[in-house]
Every structure is written in C-alpha cells, then in structure tokens.
Amino acid sequence: MMEKGLEGQLKPPKRTAKDTVFTSLFRDKGYLLQLYQALHPEDASAKEEDLKIITLENIMAGGIFNDLGFLFKEKLIFLIEAQSTWTVNILVRVVLYLAKSYQDYIIWTGQDIYGSKKVELPKPEIYVIYTGRRKARPETISLAEEFFPGGECCLNVTVHMIYDGKKGDIISQYVSFTKVFDEQVKKYGLTVQAVRETISICKDRDVLKEYLSGRESEVVDIMITLFSQEEVWDMRERSVKKEAAVRATIEDGQDYGIPKEDVLAKLRCKYGLSEMDAKKQIELYWQ
DSSP states (O other), rough: EEOOGHHHEOOOOOOOHHHHHHHHHSSEEEEHHHHHHHEEEEEEEEGGGEEEEEOOOOSSOOOOOOOOEEEETTTEEEEEEEOOOOOTTTTHHHHHHHHHHHHHHHHHOOOOTTTSSSSOOOOEEEEEEEEEEOOOOSSEEHHHHSSSSSSEEEEEEEEEEEESOOOTTTHHHHHHHHHHHHHHHHHOOSHHHHHHHHHHHHTTSSSSSHHHHHSHHHHHHHHHHHHHHHHHHHHHHHHHHHHHHHHHHHHHHHHHHOOHHHHHHHHOOOOOOOHHHHHHHHHHOOO
C-alpha cells in the first residue's frame, strides 16, 4: 500500500531485504512444499504439483499486493505475509487480498456468481510470520475484535500469527535468517558486508543453506538493490523535508514581520543555501 509522505506526496512502501528473500525463497516449489508441510504436518502425501502459486502483485491502484499466495489442490487457499513491524492493519489488507484472490479464482475456474448454482471456493488460511520483537504475541488476531469491538459484526477474518516455527523447519530457518541479518546490520549497517556475513553465518549454521548456496549472488543482488532503492527514497524524503522546513521558515518570517534580508540570512545559515537559491525560495514562498 502506498504511504502518504510529507506534503501529501505518495511514496512506495519500504520492502525490506528480508521480506524479498521471503518471496524469492517460496517461489521455489520445493521450499513452498516445505512451507505447506510446516503448516500441515499431518499431510505427508502432499506433492509439489499440488501447489499453485497465486501471489498478487499490484492488484489495485496504490499497488496492494501480498507476499505469498498459493492454492493446495484447489481446496485450500493460503495467504501469507512476513513482517517485522507489528500492525493490525494486516487484517484490512488480507480482506482485500482474499477478495481479489477469490475473484481471480472464480474467473479462472469459469464459475458464475450470478447463477443459481452455488460457486465452489477453496477454504482460506491466512498467516503472518512475525519476526519483530513485540512481547505480546497472540496466536491469532481478528478483524472484528480489532476494528469493531463490543458487538456483532457482519465481517470478520482471522489471521494466524507464527513467530518461530518448529526447530529445523523452513519457517524457523527463515526467522533465524532474519535475526542473523538484523545482527549483522547492527554491526555493519546496510552494506554488502552485512549481506555477505549474513549468508556466511547462515550457511555455517545450516540455516537456508541449500537456498543460499545455490543462489548466493542472486540473494546479494536482491538485498543490495533494495538498499539502493531505500537510499534513493531516503534522499528524496530528506529533500522534501528540507523544502518544507525552508518554506515554513519563510512563511513564519513573513507572518511575524521579519525583514526579507533577515530571513534570507537565516536560510543561508540554517540550511546552507547559496544567496541565489535563498532568494529563489523567498520569491517562491513569500506572498
């Protein structure tokens, strides 16, 4: 979902390196099968061909998309996100994900929602793999309870929260990867060294070892590209904030009757503007 930036400008959501490794990992049907088996250990007969990836990308104005969506034998539909920041807004997002996923499924299967025959839909299961540090960790969160508490509600959806997974399974390995990455970023910042140290440590600890060994250069490229994207947007955000601060200084000076010359001097001193740039800003914002 697009966020509102300063001055109402839109900026893209920050997709972290960890989340993108998550999507890259589970595009592989072998790892996707491991994920399904971690969620349904009772089903030992599941095979890769039983799974169909239906991840949504840019499905609505504003670019709403989910991290991972897949069907199992057209009987179960799974929507899964990985997030390190706690937010109950995931409940709103999954309602949109589910509605769009069902719409696509109905079209794909050639069913008629306006006909008298009841349409057939796969049963939904919705999960969040949470990798943050929040102490309160409920097993589930509910749309009705979070957004419409204290009475009956005609709309509800429940999200199952996953925090660690079972030792050695693909979920626990992904969570371990995120923790190692966080530790390395604390040491080295968002750098190539942090990425390479993360990969090296995880391989030594047998954490996503096969995935990281087979795709090391791809993983490095994914993470570095995301760092670059965040740097560009951080620079843009700093520029927008500076522009807003300069404008506020000029408008405040005018409101309080401060001479233009004094405002000009303040712009040059406080924001490091040249005399020419400071004059341009005053011409722009001094009404």
